[in-house]
Amino acid sequence: MAELIPAVPKDCPGSERLVFERLGRELPHDWIILHSLEFASHETKMWGETDITVLSPLGIFVLEVKGGKVECRNGLWYYGGGGETFVKKESPWSQASGSLFAIRKRLRDADDSFKKTLFGIGVVMPYTTFTVTGFEIIPEVLLDRRHFREPLLGYIEQLHRYWEADCARRDNDECQGLTAAQLRKVRQILRPDFDTAMSLGGYLTGLETQLLHLTNEQIRTSRRMAANPRSVVRGRAGTGKSILAVERARELSGLGLRVLYLCFNQLLAAHVRASLANDPRAKGVEAWHVHALYRDIIDRAGLLADLEAADPKAGDYFPKIFPRIAAEALCLGQFDGWDALVIDEAQDLLTPEHLDALDLLLKQGLRNGRWHLFLDPLQNIYGGDVQEMVEKRLAEGAPTFDDLFENCRNTRQVAIETSIISGVDLAIEGAPNGPKAELHYYTSRDRAISEIDRVLCELIDGDVDPLEIAILSTRRPENSLLAGRNGLASRKLVDPANETELRSGNLLFTTMHAFKGLEKQAIIAIDMDEIGDAYWSMLHYAGLSRARCLLHVFLPASAKAKYGLQAEAFGRRLTARSS
Numbered sequence: 001m002a003e004l005i006p007a008v009p010k011d012c013p014g015s016e017r018l019v020f021e022r023l024g025r026e027l028p029h030d031w032i033i034l035h036s037l038e039f040a041s042h043e044t045k046m047w048g049e050t051d052i053t054v055l056s057p058l059g060i061f062v063l064e065v066k067g068g069k070v071e072c073r074n075g076l077w078y079y080g081g082g083g084e085t086f087v088k089k090e091s092p093w094s095q096a097s098g099s100l101f102a103i104r105k106r107l108r109d110a111d112d113s114f115k116k117t118l119f120g121i122g123v124v125m126p127y128t129t130f131t132v133t134g135f136e137i138i139p140e141v142l143l144d145r146r147h148f149r150e151p152l153l154g155y156i157e158q159l160h161r162y163w164e165a166d167c168a169r170r171d172n173d174e175c176q177g178l179t180a181a182q183l184r185k186v187r188q189i190l191r192p193d194f195d196t197a198m199s200l201g202g203y204l205t206g207l208e209t210q211l212l213h214l215t216n217e218q219i220r221t222s223r224r225m226a227a228n229p230r231s232v233v234r235g236r237a238g239t240g241k242s243i244l245a246v247e248r249a250r251e252l253s254g255l256g257l258r259v260l261y262l263c264f265n266q267l268l269a270a271h272v273r274a275s276l277a278n279d280p281r282a283k284g285v286e287a288w289h290v291h292a293l294y295r296d297i298i299d300r301a302g303l304l305a306d307l308e309a310a311d312p313k314a315g316d317y318f319p320k321i322f323p324r325i326a327a328e329a330l331c332l333g334q335f336d337g338w339d340a341l342v343i344d345e346a347q348d349l350l351t352p353e354h355l356d357a358l359d360l361l362l363k364q365g366l367r368n369g370r371w372h373l374f375l376d377p378l379q380n381i382y383g384g385d386v387q388e389m390v391e392k393r394l395a396e397g398a399p400t401f402d403d404l405f406e407n408c409r410n411t412r413q414v415a416i417e418t419s420i421i422s423g424v425d426l427a428i429e430g431a432p433n434g435p436k437a438e439l440h441y442y443t444s445r446d447r448a449i450s451e452i453d454r455v456l457c458e459l460i461d462g463d464v465d466p467l468e469i470a471i472l473s474t475r476r477p478e479n480s481l482l483a484g485r486n487g488l489a490s491r492k493l494v495d496p497a498n499e500t501e502l503r504s505g506n507l508l509f510t511t512m513h514a515f516k517g518l519e520k521q522a523i524i525a526i527d528m529d530e531i532g533d534a535y536w537s538m539l540h541y542a543g544l545s546r547a548r549c550l551l552h553v554f555l556p557a558s559a560k561a562k563y564g565l566q567a568e569a570f571g572r573r574l575t576a577r578s579s
Contacts, residue, residue, distance in 0.1 A: 001024060001025060001027075001029055001430075001432070002023060002024050002026075002027035002028060002029060002030075002031040002032065002033050003024075003029075003031070003032045003033065004020065004021070004023075004024040004033050004035070005032065005033070005034050005035070005187070005191055006035065012035070012036065013065075013067045014067065015065050015066070015067025015068075015126050015127065016035070016051055016052065016065045016067070018126060019051075019052060019063070019065050019124050019126065019152075020033060020035050020052055022152055023052065023054065023152055026151055026152045026153055027054070027056070027152065027153055027156070028056075028153075030057070030180065030183070031054065031055065031056045031057075031183075032054075032055040032056075032183060032186075032187050033052060033053070033054055033055075034050070034052070034053040034054075034055065034187075034190060034191055035051070035052055036049060036050070036051070037049065037050045037053050037099075037103070037190060037191065049099070050062050050063075050064075050096075050099040050103070051063055051064055051065045052065060053103065053190070054156060055178060055183055055186050055187060055190075056156065056177065056178065056183075057177040057178055057179075057180075057183070058118065058156065058157070058160040058177045059117060059118030059119060059120060059160060059163065059164075059175065059176075059177045059178065060100075060103065060104075060107075060117060060118070060119050060120070060178070060186065061119075061120045061121065061122055061156060061159050061160075061163075062096050062099050062100040062103065062119075062120075062121050062122070063096065063121070063122045063123070063124055064092040064093070064095050064096035064099075064121070064122070064123050064124070065124045065125075065126070066079060066092055066123070066124070066125045066128065067125075067126060067127060068080040068127065068128070069128060070092070070125060070128055070130055072091070072132060072134070075089070076088070076089060077089070077090065077091055077092075091136045091137065092123040092125075093121065093123055093136055093137060093138055093141075094136060096121035096122070096123060097121055100119055100120075100121050103119070103190065104117075104119050106189065106190070107186060107189060107190075110189050111185065111189075113182065114182070114186075116173075116174075116175060116176050117175065117176060117177075117178060117182070118160070118163055118164060118167060118175035118176060118177060119163070119175075120141070120159050120160070120162065120163030120166075121138075121141060121159075122141045122142075122143065122155070122156075122159045123138075123141060123142050123143070124142075124143045124144075124148070124155075125142070125143070125144040125145065125148075126144075126145060126148045127145055128144055128145055129144055129145050129146055130142060130144045138162075140158070140162045141158075141159055141162055141163075143155045160177075163175070221233055221244060221402040221404065222244060222247065222248070224400055224402060225244075225248055225372055225400075225402075226251065228399070228400045229369075229370045229371075230366075230369075230370065230371050230372070230397045230398065230399040230400070231372050231373070231399050231400045231401070231402065232346075232372075232373045232375070232394065232399050232400075232401050232402070233245075233372065233373070233374045233375070233401075233402045233403075233404065234375055234376070234377050234401070234402070234403050234404070235374075235376065235403060235404030235405070235427070236376055236378055236404075236405075236407075236425070236426055236427045237376060237378075237379075237409075237410075237418075237426055237427075237541065237542065237545035238407040238408065238409035238410045238415065238426055238427060238431075238545055239404035239405065239406060239407060239408065239409075239427050240404060240406075240408045240409065241344065241374040241375070241376070241404065242268075242344050242374070242517060243408075244374065245261070245342050245343075245344040245372070245374045246261070246272060246275070246276070246344075248342055248372050249261045249276075249282065249285045249287075249340075249342045250276070250279065250281045250282045250285065251281075252284075252285075252339075252340045252342070252370065253281060253282050253283060253284035253285045254281050256284070257284055257339035257340045257370070258284050258286075258338050258339045258340070259284050259285045259286070259338060259339065259340045259341075259342060260285075260286055260288065260293075260338040260340070260341050260342070260361060260362075261285055261286065261287040261288070261342045261343075261344070262287075262288055262290050262293065262341065262342070262343045262344070262349075262358075263287075263288075263289065263290065263343070263344040263345045263517060264289070264290055264345040264348035264349060264516070264517075265289065265345060265514070265516045265517040265518070266289040266291075266292065266514075267496055267497070267514060267515065267517070267518055268289075268344065268345070268516070268517035268518055269287050269288055269289035269292070270289075270497075271518060272287040272344075273287040286338075290349060290354075291318070291322060294322055294323065294325075294326035294357065295307070297326055297329045297330060297333070297335070298325055298326055298329045300329070300333060301328075301329030301330075301332045301333045302332075303325055303328060303329050303332070306325050306328075307321075307322065307325050310322075310325075319351045319353065319354070320351065320353045321353075323351070323353040323354045323356065323357040324353045324356070324357075326357045327353070327356040327357040327360055330357065330360040330361065331360065335360070335361075337360070337361055337362055337363040338361060338362055338363065339363055339369075339370065340362075340369070340370035340371065340372075341358065341361065341362045341369065341370065341371040341372070342371070342372050342374075343358075343371070343372070343373050343374065344374050344517065345374070345375070345376075345516070345517055346373040346374055346375040347375040347376055347377065347379050348379075350375070350387070350390045351390065352389050352390065352393065355390060355393050355394075358371075366393070366394070366396070366397050367396045367397050368397070369397075371397070371399075373394075373399075378424055378538075378541070379538055379541070379542065404427075405427055405429055405430075406427060406429045406430030406431075407426060407427040407428060407429065407430050407431040408430060408431075409519060409545075409548055410426060410431055410545060410547065410548060410549075411431055411432055411433060411434030411435075411548070411549055411550075412428055412431040412432065412433050412434065413433070413434050413435065413436055413437045413551070414431075414434065414437055414544070414545070414547045414548070414549070414550070414551045415427065415428045415431050415545075416428065416437070416570075417437035417439075417544065417551055417553065418540075418541060418544040418545050418547075418551070419570055420563070420566050420567050420570045421528070421531055421540055421544060421553060421563070421566060422537045422538070422540035422541035422544060423532070423534070423537045423540075423541075423566060423569065423570075424537055424538065424540075424541040425570070425573060426541075426545055434549050434550070435549070435550055437547075437550075437551040437552075437553070438455075438551070438552045438553070439553050439555060439563070440452075440455070440552060440553065440554045440555070441555055441556070441557045441559070441560060442554060442555075442556060442557065443556075443557045445481060448481055448526075448554055449481070449482065449485065449488075451554070452471070452482075452488060452524060452526070452554065453488045453489055455524065455552050456469070456488050456489035456491075456507065456524070457489045459522055459550075460489060460491075464521065464522055464550075465521070466491065466502075466505050466506065466507055467502060467503065468520050468521035468522060469507060469508065469520060469521070469522045469523075469524070470496075470508045470509075470510070470515065470520040470522075470523055470524070470546065471488075471493070471507060471508065471509045471510075471523075471524045471526065472510065472511065472512045472515055472523055472524070472525050472526070472543050472546065473509070473510075473511055473512065473525075473526050473527045474511070474512055474526075474527040474528065474530070474536065474539055474540070474543065475511065475527045476511060477509065477510075477511075480526065480527050481526045481527050481554070482509065482526065487506075487507075488507060489507070491505060491506045491507050492506040492507070493506070493507055493508075493509040494506045494507065494508065494509065495508075495509070495510060496508050496510050496514070496515065496518075508520075512525075512539050512540075512542060512543025512546075513539065513542075513543075515543065515546055516542050516543075518546060519546045519547070519548055520546060520547065520548065521547075521548050521549050521550065522547065522549065522550040522551075522552070523543075523544065523546050523547035523550070523551050523552070524552045524554070525540075525543060525544055525551070525552070525553045525554065526554045528540065528553060528554065528555050528559070529555075529556055529559065531555060531559050531562045531563060531566060532559075532562040532563075532565060532566055
């Protein structure tokens with residue numbers, strides 16, 4: 001991933017943003033991409049501006065991006081976009097050349113070593129097929145709709161070949177790319193860093209922009225789902241399954257379908273409902289927590305007494321009894337099913353009894369209806385026999401299968417620390433670098449609480465929004481390290497369901513299990529005494545991976561040796577994967 005400056009472009013056409021962000025994803029990590037570089041040394045204007053400038057070991061390339069229709073009539077250029085048409089005397093090639101001359105002069109005036117640097121221009125028209133020829137048009141440096149979906153690295157290499165040959169023809173000399181030292185110097189000349197203090201909150205907000213992209217594999221998965229009525233998408237925590245699930249529900253709703261979005265976690269269902277409430281594309285989506293939906297159906301069918309007679313503490317209550325009674329209710333009542341079914345956290349719902357109920361919820365059933373399942377195979381809580389029965393049942397619908405491998409939720413540091421502590425590896429590929437994940441060892445409860453309070457104060461004083469902080473425990477509040485505490489850092493500790501209190505600046509405190517499927521910028525994990533215990537590993541994996549950018553883990557001092565063993569085991573797994 002190349003370095004994007006700024007990380008998120010502001011106030012620019014969608015076409016520029018598209019090209020800029022694709023360059024960031026597709027070009028090598030030691031390249032630098034500048035957006036909207038302004039300068040006062042343009043040859044023909046008082047003030048100039050580039051769309052995109054690529055700084056690379058191949059050279060410096062200025063790209064002019066035109067997102068709408070492009071025409072030339074009677075020597076004037078007409079650019080259409082957003083319902084408006086702009087008229088200019090300059091062609092896109094002339095615009096890029098004027099900007100390039102200004103950049104080249106600035107760099108050569110600053111340092112003679114740039115006199116041998118290769119400079120070139122390119123014109124990108126993502127949505128337009130442009131075949132016009134003319135004196136001021138250079139088709140060899142044009143990228144239009146016909147080839148825009150091809151890798152952009154190939155396009156930059158094409159520019160390099162053209163301008164390298166042009167340099168040899170004009171100057172009878174060999175132009176050169178930028179060394180690593182020159183890359184850093186050009187970046188400081190064109191867009192210097194300023195020695196200003198940035199708060200931790202500001203840093204984390206900037207870092208999160210790197211986690212907002214849909215990765216190429218997610219885009220491919222989304223397209224395959226659009227082309228297939230049934231699919232199973234698998235991926236570890238952080239690979240973007242929930243993002244794709246919600247977007248798929250929106251897309252199906254946009255087709256005029258009545259869509260059921262279903263998940264295991266009550267808080268996640270409420271979050272999705274709130275996020276879709278004012279989205280016109282999602283007016284056909286109903287988001288439900290599975291057991292709330294089952295209970296509603298059971299109640300309407302008059303079978304609530306059967307459910308209440310069952311023991312909710314029994315091991316088969318949620319995987320078998322609850323869905324079986326729901327299926328009976330669906331058979332008894334006149335129930336209008338959904339046109340399409342999207343299930344997030346599907347690994348928690350894959351039992352034969354759940355599939356019976358889901359089959360009845362969906363028009364045309366699981367064999368012929370529209371459905372998309374998103375699951376983490378590492379969190380499958382059911383045994384091999386159950387899994388085999390489920391796989392055979394799903395296979396009747398001939399679904400497509402997709403796997404996600406790139407982490408688009410967590411920083412590399414969060415992913416690694418979660419993998420070490422849980423013993424279950426998150427995806428590290430594609431994760432950006434962030435602040436160090438912090439371990440805090442304590443020798444007493446009082447010292448632990450004092451240190452948690454200090455960390456919270458430090459985060460809030462550093463401009464981290466309290467809404468973006470969660471304290472997660474492996475235990476219920478009354479059994480946790482914070483049992484009996486009503487507040488920390490001069491703020492109340494509140495349940496995630498209490499949105500009014502949270503929005504007034506108080507702090508979220510809940511269990512890792514209840515927070516499953518959700519996420520925050522910063523997570524403080526407590527009650528981690530069972531590190532290294534296989535029984536607790538999946539809860540640690542699910543809980544710690546909720547942190548997008550910053551993770552603080554509190555461990556008793558007695559767990560130091562266990563942590564060391566976990567770290568060694570992770571190192572061995574990492575070595576085995578890379579060999």
